[in-house]
Amino acid sequence: MKNAHNEFRALTDPLTVWLNNNCVFQLDGIFENAGAELKVRKDELLAKYNEDCRKNRRPEIRINALTTSLKHSHPEVTIAERVYGLLKPRCFIGMGLKK
Numbered sequence: 001m002k003n004a005h006n007e008f009r010a011l012t013d014p015l016t017v018w019l020n021n022n023c024v025f026q027l028d029g030i031f032e033n034a035g036a037e038l039k040v041r042k043d044e045l046l047a048k049y050n051e052d053c054r055k056n057r058r059p060e061i062r063i064n065a066l067t068t069s070l071k072h073s074h075p076e077v078t079i080a081e082r083v084y085g086l087l088k089p090r091c092f093i094g095m096g097l098k099k
Helices: 002-012 014-022 042-055 063-073
Strands: 023-025 039-041 078-081 090-093 095-097
Touching: 014 023, 014 042, 014 063, 039 042, 042 063, 042 090, 042 095
Parallel strands: 039 095
Antiparallel strands: 023 095, 039 090, 078 090
């Protein structure tokens, strides 16, 4: 029953659909043996998604909603701090934005 719910969510939840279309995940196999860590800043991912929401006239979301939805749809993704220049922002580890 849980698998059916997850499949339904993957097809109908706008955030999950957007994540699957615009992000690459470590388990996709593409970066499995690259040795590099896939990561994206939480604020950067939120900005990209909310930009798409504005473009498509959907309500914007906050970082907590993004994090909760991502944990449900892609439990392999973790959160950690990583160095970006002089900053140490919180990042999602195990995923990246498609170019």
